[in-house]
Amino acid sequence: MAFSPEERQRYARHLDLPGFGGHGQEKLRAGRVLVVGCGGLGSPALYYLAAAGIGRLGLMDSDRVDISNLQRQILHATPDIGRPKTDSAVARLRTLNPHVQLSAHNERLTAENARELFAPYDLILDATDNYASKYLINDVCVAMGKPFVHAGISAFCGQILTVRPGQSACLRCVFPVPPPAPAPEAPAHAGPLGPIPGVIGSLQALEAVKFLSGVGALLTGTLLTYDGLEAEFTPVHAHRNPACPACGTGAQPKE
Numbered sequence: 001m002a003f004s005p006e007e008r009q010r011y012a013r014h015l016d017l018p019g020f021g022g023h024g025q026e027k028l029r030a031g032r033v034l035v036v037g038c039g040g041l042g043s044p045a046l047y048y049l050a051a052a053g054i055g056r057l058g059l060m061d062s063d064r065v066d067i068s069n070l071q072r073q074i075l076h077a078t079p080d081i082g083r084p085k086t087d088s089a090v091a092r093l094r095t096l097n098p099h100v101q102l103s104a105h106n107e108r109l110t111a112e113n114a115r116e117l118f119a120p121y122d123l124i125l126d127a128t129d130n131y132a133s134k135y136l137i138n139d140v141c142v143a144m145g146k147p148f149v150h151a152g153i154s155a156f157c158g159q160i161l162t163v164r165p166g167q168s169a170c171l172r173c174v175f176p177v178p179p180p181a182p183a184p185e186a187p188a189h190a191g192p193l194g195p196i197p198g199v200i201g202s203l204q205a206l207e208a209v210k211f212l213s214g215v216g217a218l219l220t221g222t223l224l225t226y227d228g229l230e231a232e233f234t235p236v237h238a239h240r241n242p243a244c245p246a247c248g249t250g251a252q253p254k255e
């Protein structure tokens with residue numbers, strides 16, 4: 001289907017971009033991406049994906065907007081405090097680009113609902129803020145053969161890895177198990193510095209655009225780390241681990 005005159009104007013910078021053009025834009029319009037988490041990482045990722053004209057965007061989050069979120073979760077605004085994050089996100093993204101189909105999932109990701117939620121999408125973005133969800137997304141995506149983009153942030157740092165199950169290293173190939181939970185006497189979680197998830201979430205959106213359009217090289221087999229204080233990106237080779245508990249030769253199916 002041809003782009004409407006309004007769409008041609010909206011996406012003019014993509015349509016005129018050598019190496020991307022109408023072909024790339026059509027691929028974006030045919031694409032379906034689920035973003036798990038509408039917080040610090042999900043905010044920039046969803047903004048850029050909606051702006052870019054992804055055909056269908058899924059948004060998943062079970063939290064409500066809190067005033068302490070607004071220092072970094074730029075998809076939400078002061079009048080949204082108390083609203084479900086998915087409602088706030090859908091309202092903002094709809095005004096940005098009415099051509100994008102938005103599917104809101106106001107629920108928590110669990111081992112029970114993950115497979116059904118992931119099935120309709122081409123790519124999953126891990127924009128969650130806890131290890132349990134990150135390893136759950138990894139294990140379900142690996143079991144389903146579903147490509148996904150892992151990301152994580154701490155106070156001043158971040159990391160990102162794109163995974164094509166069966167072809168490139170998964171999260172457990174690099175970090176077989178989550179780090180131990182902090183001791184109860186450890187200081188309360190602080191940070192991150194607001195722009196850190198902005199950098200990493202934007203990179204996730206770029207990975208999704210490249211994955212769907214087929215342009216460029218993905219961060220498969222490369223864990224890219226970012227140190228915001230030193231202003232340093234470091235690519236780290238991520239090899240598939242034959243002993244990986246998720247995708248290794250002896251891995252047990254998780255379901």
Ligand SMILES: [Zn+2]
Pocket residue numbers: 169170171172173174240241244245246247248
């Ligand atoms: Zn693996």
